[in-house]
Amino acid sequence: MKEKLKYERPIITKINAGVTDKFGMRPKMPAIKEIDGVPVDTIIEKYGSPTFVISEKTIRDTLKEAKRAFTTRYPKVKFAWSYKTNYLNAVCKIFHDEGSWAEVVSGFEYDKALANGVPGNQIIFNGPDKSKEDLIKAAENGSYIHIDHFDELYDIISISETTTKRPKVAIRVNMDTGIYPQWDRFGFNYENGEAWNALNRIMMSDKLELTGLHTHIGTYMMTPEPYAVAASKLAELAVRLERKFNHKIKYIDMGGGFASKNTLKGAYLPGKDTFPGFDKYAEAVSNALINSELDPNEMPVLFLETGRALIDDAGYITGSVLANKRLANGRRSMIIDTGVNMLFTSFWYEHEIYPAKDVSSHAEDTTIYGPLCMNIDVIRSAVKFPLLQKGDKYVIKRTGAYNMTQWMQFITLRPKIILIDTQGNTHVIRENETNESLTSHEKVPEHLNKPKK
């Protein structure tokens, strides 16, 4: 029997010569047929559609790259894995296996880190919400408590009367680093003297051990210069502490906030072109510290709580097209099986989405919707996309940061998350939800359980 010709959906596309439109120009879109050697078709066949995929190799490679950038420029560097960015146990354990400490921002995350085998004295406890019980536990475990506000400082002084160990503390410092908007909600302000005041209070109390200084200047920082400003200001505080109290802090923690290669909505250039790279951040921070008045013989350890930039590239979503339809103005809309409830970051990123098979150079201006019966469920509002049909597979790149912690169960159930290890083997690291996983938390009052008359 004669072999049939390869079929492609017939289309006609209007040419808008000489005028740039919001869809932009794009050559033929490449296909992502496999992730770390595992075919996308196999992933979906075995684990369902959609499936979240984490690449262990990418996590390890990215962390090694970040470490290289900093350790070649500064003598003492330590990474602490930002749990809130992705606290799947398997992901955390990869980072801990590579030597990262844990950086947590709640009692829940703290307990998760302990359960992952992280020793208490390798946990950094940030965040504005720490209960007295959390603080006591952290103090007894020798964890590093980063104080966010005076109420917390007084709580710690109070509990230090009863704890067997002297709480190890640092303060969180906010400051003007030249960026807009300036983040001033975390910690004590540098410019108005609040940070210096908090440090003096800690030093005057012999109950606490001041171990470090911390800052978290912002998020998705596309230029490294503000980190240099922040590092200089923290170094200046450290030098003042040494002069006044003859007290040397053990570390300076620059927090997180490095950008990833995802493209922010409204950005003119794609994120992969604007991401400065770890070397530029490292250069800014290490230059500022090395050139400061800090004692060169006893430089503090530089801590980094980088989250997004370390994990975003390691995450993928593989899924299927549910339908194509025409909008009232003739524009194509494509419905896929990943919604904004699962891909939370689509509210601020123009996520890259690719077909999982070879396509022709023909593409249509397309709006990509998720499967939710909600008008806000838009994954890409305007993208030139190839002619995929119902059932065809797609891959969304760079979904590793924040989605697997901020996603929510809504209308549909959340899917499996799998890990592809460095040998190319696949492992389920989070099961898909079932009706039972949700209803098991519900209770129905007795009077509503009566049989129908």
Added chain:
Amino acid sequence: MTIRKNIAVSESGFVFDPDNGDSYTLNETGKLIIDMLAEGKTEKEIKNYFTEHYDVDEGTLENNFNDFIIMLKNFNLTENE
């Protein structure tokens, strides 16, 4: 269902509408449908040709064919019938 007489279609799939100066591009299957319509083939004949020669099932073709015709009408490239 016929394409307007003054619409020009090149061999490479470039479409020109002299009434308003608009131009369009077709992919291979789109060009084939336009050519067959210009030859006076019926919808049924066109669909039969596709299912016979291309790797496509009837349901998918029906869906895609209707969508393509809607777009031709949307661009005012067809005769008012």
